[in-house]
Amino acid sequence: MLSRIALLGSAIALGACASVAQATPQEAEAPAAPLPEAHEMPGPDEGVFPLMAHATADMVGKKGESIGEANLLDGPNGLIIRVELAPGSLSPGWHGIHLHATGDCSDVGMYKMSGGHVGKMEGGHGLLNPKGPENGDLPNIWAAADGSAGYEAFTTLDTLGALVDEDGSAIIIHEGEDDHMTQPIGGAGARVACGVIK
Numbered sequence: 722m723l724s725r726i727a728l729l730g731s732a733i734a735l736g737a738c739a740s741v742a743q744a745t746p747q748e749a750e751a752p753a754a755p756l757p758e759a760h761e762m763p764g765p766d767e768g769v770f771p772l773m774a775h776a777t778a779d780m781v782g783k784k785g786e787s788i789g790e791a792n793l794l795d796g797p798n799g800l801i802i803r804v805e806l807a808p809g810s811l812s813p814g815w816h817g818i819h820l821h822a823t824g825d826c827s828d829v830g831m832y833k834m835s836g837g838h839v840g841k842m843e844g845g846h847g848l849l850n851p852k853g854p855e856n857g858d859l860p861n862i863w864a865a866a867d868g869s870a871g872y873e874a875f876t877t878l879d880t881l882g883a884l885v886d887e888d889g890s891a892i893i894i895h896e897g898e899d900d901h902m903t904q905p906i907g908g909a910g911a912r913v914a915c916g917v918i919k
Contacts, residue, residue, distance in 0.1 A: 773795055774794075774795040775794055776884070776885060776918050777790060777791065777792055777918075778791040778793070778891070778918045779916055780892070780915070781914065782913065782914050783830050783913050783914070784829065784830065785829035785830070788806050788809075789806035789810060790804070791803065791918075792804075793881055795880055795882070799875050799877040800875070800876050800877075800880060801874070801875050802859065802873070802875075804818070804862060804870065804871070804872040804892070806868075806869055806870040808867040808868050809867070809869075810868050810914065811870055811894065813866050813868065814864060814898070815862070815863055815864075815897075816861060816894050816896065816897065816898065816909070816913070817894070817897065817899030817907055818860075818861065818862045818874075818892065818894050818899075819892075819895075819906070820838065820839045820857035820859065820879060820890055820892060820893075820918075821837065821857060821890060821891040821892070821893045822836040822838065822839050822841065823836040823889065823890070823891065824888060824889020824890050824891050824918055824919075825888075825891065825917065826917050831912065832915040833912070837905075838857035838906075839855065839857035839879055839883075839884065839890060840856025840878070841855055846858065846903075846904055846906060846907060847899075847900075847901040847902040847907055848901040849902050854901075856878045857878075857879070858878065861898055861899055884918050889918060889919070890917075890918045891915055891918060892915070892916045893915055894913055894915075895911065896909070896911045896912075897910040
């Protein structure tokens, strides 16, 4: 009886080995084709234009008065921000301008309800900061002698989709220039203008 069990066990083991030997490995899937390089993509010369999202922000000054408008255009490689402000909007000279994390300008003249910068990092503020920059950091805006301003900047640090999230975002202009290094806002001082991005 014992020899029959041993013989049966040997037969099962040999059958398992035979079935393993007959199994053929699956063919490896062909690797996916590499994505095209930027220069290989069709562009405006070929009549291909990206679908670009657009948003605006009505800019209000220290007393809550309308002083101009900001337009944001989300392109395939970054975000263009254009701000146009009427005469008397700002004091002449450079002013810090940032994207803030909350779309709220309801506390007129203070504009603290807009929160901190988008992507705020401890010690990370500033376009020149080795620990930064934060997503909301932008180059300064210049106001002419009459207080008007025209501004256009390009940033790859954020997208319009992220800015118009559930609590929105705001554009804030400060009373002074951002040195792009000093914490937490580049020494730019008080908030003097605000616009909710919609």
